[in-house]
Amino acid sequence: MNTPLRARRRPSAGLAAGLAALLFAVGGTLALPPAAAAFDLQGHRGARALAPENTLAGFRRALEVGVHTLEFDLGMSRDGVLVVAHDPRLNPAFTRDAQGRWITEPGAPLSTLTLAEIQSHDVGRLKPDTRYAQAFPRQRAVDGERMPTLDQVFEQVRAWGATGVRFNIETKVTPLQATPTAPPEAFAAAVVEAVRRHGLAARVTVQSFDWRSLQAVQRLAPELGLAALTARQSWLDNVGDPRWTGGLRLADHGGSVPRLVRALGVGTWSPFHGDLTEADLREAQALGLRVLPWTVNDRPTMERLIAWGVDGLITDDPELAREAMAARGRPLPPPFVR
Numbered sequence: 001m002n003t004p005l006r007a008r009r010r011p012s013a014g015l016a017a018g019l020a021a022l023l024f025a026v027g028g029t030l031a032l033p034p035a036a037a038a039f040d041l042q043g044h045r046g047a048r049a050l051a052p053e054n055t056l057a058g059f060r061r062a063l064e065v066g067v068h069t070l071e072f073d074l075g076m077s078r079d080g081v082l083v084v085a086h087d088p089r090l091n092p093a094f095t096r097d098a099q100g101r102w103i104t105e106p107g108a109p110l111s112t113l114t115l116a117e118i119q120s121h122d123v124g125r126l127k128p129d130t131r132y133a134q135a136f137p138r139q140r141a142v143d144g145e146r147m148p149t150l151d152q153v154f155e156q157v158r159a160w161g162a163t164g165v166r167f168n169i170e171t172k173v174t175p176l177q178a179t180p181t182a183p184p185e186a187f188a189a190a191v192v193e194a195v196r197r198h199g200l201a202a203r204v205t206v207q208s209f210d211w212r213s214l215q216a217v218q219r220l221a222p223e224l225g226l227a228a229l230t231a232r233q234s235w236l237d238n239v240g241d242p243r244w245t246g247g248l249r250l251a252d253h254g255g256s257v258p259r260l261v262r263a264l265g266v267g268t269w270s271p272f273h274g275d276l277t278e279a280d281l282r283e284a285q286a287l288g289l290r291v292l293p294w295t296v297n298d299r300p301t302m303e304r305l306i307a308w309g310v311d312g313l314i315t316d317d318p319e320l321a322r323e324a325m326a327a328r329g330r331p332l333p334p335p336f337v338r
Contacts, residue, residue: 038330038331039068039306039311039312039325039330039331040068040069040166040290040292040311040312040313041066041067041068041069041312041313041315041318041321041322041325041332041333042067042068042069042070042071042168042292042312042313042314042315043059043062043065043067043069043070043071043315043318044071044294044295044314044315044316045058045071045072045073045086045316046058046059046061046062046070046072047061047062047065047067047316047317047318047319048136048139048316048317049136049138049139049297049316049317049319049320050062050065050138050139050140050317050318050319051139051140051142052094052123052124052125052126052139052141052142052145053086053094053123054072054073054084054085054086054123054147054148055084055123055124055142055145055146055147055148056145056148056152056153056156057124057142057145058145059072059153059156059157060160060337062318063157063160063162063165063335063336063337064335064337064338065318065319065322065335066318066322066332066333066334066335066336067165067318067333068165068166068312068333069165069166069167069168069205069312070153070157070165070166070167070168071168071170071314072084072153072167072168072169072170073085073086073169073170073172074150074169074170074171074172074187074191075087075088075110075111075172075181076110076111076181076182076186076187076190077110077111077113077114077115077117077118078110078111078112078113078114079114079115080182080190081115081149082149082150082151082190082191082194083110083115083118083147083148083149083150084147084148084149084150084153085110085118085147085172086172087107087110087172088109088110088111088172088174088179088180088181089106089107089108089109089110089179090103090107090108090110090113090118090121091107091123092104092105092106092107092127093126093127093130093131093132093133094123094124094125094126094127094132095107095121095122095123096121096122096123096125097120097121097122098120098121100122102127103121109179109180111179111180111181111182112180115149118146118147119146119147121146121147122143122144122145122146123145123146123147124141124142124143124144124145125141125142125143126139126141136316150169150191150194151194151198153167154167154194154198154200155198158198160336160337161336161337162336162337164336165203165336166203166204166205167200167203167204167205168204168205168207168227168314169191169204169205169206169207170206170207170208170229171184171187171188171191171206171207171208171210171213173187173208173210173212173213174209174210175210175212175243175244176243184210184212184213184215184216185216187213187216188206188213188216188217188220189216189220191206191217192217192220192221192224195221195224196221201221201223201224204224204225205224205225205226205227205268206224206225206226206227207226207227207228207229207268207270208228208229209229209230209231209236209238209244210238210244211228211238211244211245211246211248211264212246214226214228214246214264214266215246215264218265218266225267225268226264226265226266226267226268227266227267227268227269227270227292228261228264228266228268228269228270229270229271229294230257230261230269230270230271230272230275231271231272231275232257232272232275233272233274233275239257239260245260245264246264248260248263248264256283257269257271257275257280258280258283258284258287258289259283259287261284261289262284262287262288262289266289267288267289267290268289268290268291268292268311269284269289269290269291269292270291270292270293270294270314271291271293271294272293272294273293273294273295273296273301273305276291276293276305276310278308281308281309281310285309285311290311290312291310291311292310292311292312292313292314293305293310293313293314294314295314295315295316296313296314296315296321297315297316297317297320298320299320299323299324302315302320302321302324302325303324303327303328306324306325306328306330307328
């Protein structure tokens with residue numbers, strides 16, 4: 001039986017702001033736990049609106065803009081290496097082979113490819129005239145970018161000197177197995193090993209829609225922060241399906257998603273922004289949860305959520321989010337890389 005993690009006590013706004021100011025005053029060299037941050041600006045897949053997603057170039061761009069946290073996804077290669085990738089298959093919308101040709105649908109599953117095979121592909125440019133390219137017209141191509149490993153991300157961020165930035169790492173596993181992925185226990189063990197080996201436990205949060213992987217991390221590394229991702233949409237509803245929630249049932253918690261998340265024993269709830277109501281936010285925060293909605297890319301929604309009092313935003317466009325934060329009087333994270 002799992003022992004739930006204790007929810008961290010939320011600091012007062014004044015204390016949180018003071019701690020955040022201390023962090024920035026020393027040049028971003030201290031790492032504060034999530035509960036101590038006044039507001040957490042997270043660059044989704046780096047800075048997907050501005051640079052190729054889930055690449056070193058994208059993470060550098062996010063650090064140049066200035067974020068508190070780099071958010072990214074992990075898959076696993078056939079030879080058991082954690083690679084930074086959102087999709088369980090190579091994505092034809094931004095993937096070219098070693099000869100520079102766009103791959104065709106459907107891309108090969110990452111779990112069937114070795115790391116060398118995965119990294120033979122170029123993921124530094126959006127395929128022209130696709131819906132994906134139209135969605136991110138400001139994204140600047142960086143030809144030659146490869147899917148980095150988790151180790152490479154940790155090492156490069158350290159080399160850049162961004163020793164205060166945090167990492168929010170999503171485990172891309174699924175109970176539905178439409179595309180094969182690593183089992184949640186093996187995936188969690190690999191993530192925990194890498195985080196501990198790099199000495200980054202104080203700066204890492206692990207998040208997932210598949211709460212089985214969070215339960216596995218909870219057992220293996222209770223020192224790591226955890227975030228429960230949720231969506232209640234036609235394209236994904238993990239809240240009402242106990243296969244996703246590690247056996248927890250919404251009905252057993254009065255139909256309350258915040259109470260369901262609290263029962264999991266994590267410290268952060270990250271709902272799809274279109275699902276979040278102000279009442280849900282208040283309930284979650286009263287339960288001791290931090291609330292960071294995803295993926296918020298338009299300024300009116302950003303400003304509305306900031307005005308409600310969310311604990312942070314996950315966004316493809318940290319430049320726009322910084323404008324919204326400034327308009328609402330939130331302190332801005334400094335650029336870690338210039």
